[in-house]
Amino acid sequence: MTSGRLADLLPPIAFGLAVLALWEAGVRLFHVPAIILPPPSAIAMRLATSVPTLAADFNQTIRGVLAGYAIGSLAGFVIAVLIDRSEFLQRGLMPIGNLVSALPIVGIAPIMVMWFGFDWQSKAAVVVVMTFFPMLVNAVAGLSSAGAMERDLMKTYGADYWQTLLALRLPVAMPFIFNALKINTTLAMIGAIVAEFFGTPIVGMGFRISTEVGRLQIDMVWATIVVAAVTGSLFYALVAGVERRVTFWHPSYRAKEA
């Protein structure tokens, strides 16, 4: 790790530790009851002693997250490519996609549970509904972002539709597509966890949060929140890392190196 990277990491770490210290001090000083807000020390202890439970919950929820993320993003991408040739289809499908993405999770989730059962499949279905439209919109925008000069160049090379798509338009669309992929990591986490409030076998991060709140074990709720936050951040960082490799040519990365 270069000293530059270390210098970048120091402020957030220091700030984070300061927030934790203030939290701990505040809870103790003002005698805040643990069922309202537990101190970070209690949460850490609960994290340490509940690893099997939290691991099982993670295992259950992540299946819904990843399956839904993959299917939703892929479907959005495939549909975008398919309607790329038809202006008519684009104008027709976009408003419908918009409508589908605006459906509230708390409405879709119980319906998906009725259709797909209590297990992770219904959570994946909810995530698919949430991640489809962002990918569709961004992929369509990305596919139309190739410059006129570059497209003319492909024409002079005698490239057909598919060659132009693979050599020019898809690479140019990558920044947009990765934009959608990054947004979808967050949506997938939210969708899977909230969907679990509405019907689940008795394991899963959403289940854990809703039942431990009912049992007034708020430190366990916070422990699950920590796991969810770390998972979400790692997921996002992973996608951002892949984006770096794939879109290395983009000015935003080149500017940083300079």
Added chain:
Amino acid sequence: MKSILFAIAGVAAMLAAGVAHAADKVTLQLKWVTDAQFAGYYVAKDKGFYKAENLDVTIKPGGPDIAPEQVLVGGGADVAVDWMPAALAAREKGALLVNIAQPFKRSGLELTCRRDTGIRTPQDLKGHTLGVWFAGNEYPFLNWMAKLGFKTDGSPGGVKVIKQNFNVDPLIQKQADCISTMTYNEYWQVIDAGYKPSQLVVFNYTDEGVSTLEDGLYVMQDKLKDPAFVDKMARFVRASMKGWDYARAHPAEAVKIVLDNDSTGAQTLHHQTQMMAEINKLTAGSDGRLDLAAYRQTVKALLSTGGSNPVISKEPVGAYTTVVTDKAFGKK
């Protein structure tokens, strides 16, 4: 001139009314939505029993995943309707709830199974998928499973549990072989969905010997230090029990009062009439006082749940008080 006189008379009347209405305010948090399960309180309000005791009562309906203990702890209500297992578990966590009255003498919790699953006795439940309510309602079930010796984590030789929402869909959609129902509510939803009683096998928690006390009235312990509060609660309990007596004597009128108070419009006359009839069976014979034998039975049942997550781990101290019912009805 006449209009000025009228105006002065009007203001004077309002001032007089304001002075007379120094009624004590009480906020009651219900355990569930407005329905006949809480008819006694709505009857007491609409028939003026609370007003006669100089009380101005606000009734807050509950709902899915609203835990009455949390509302009490958060200061959102003076008194809440809750089930004893949830209240005792909350007490152990540091939320010091105290039972001041017990309008429901009997338990209405049951496990309803489809006959076509082959389940006939509790032992047959092994290996089946059971729908269970959470948010504090899972304790009687966990207690029963511990008594039968069935693990609930899905391991072989035990039962598979799914978190049932507050509806009967898992049974209808065949996602669960059995679901949790109340004698007065969800059981009738299953019947209304087209099942005949002959197609169902019902295990009543009372018959299985694993019932725990249900709808009781709970307040926060520190509030009981104030004698004015104890007096207010005594009047509240007295008027509420009068409401329950009235509901048993005049069920049709009680149903009408409940429907009038249902701001969501979700309840129907048919469903509420059935519910009122069943609820009256649960409150019959109760004078509002907590039956100490029933209390001890509930505590014993919860202590023996065992496992890695017992409902309560030690004998509760100070979980109930008789000061309110003694003040309301005189010492027994």
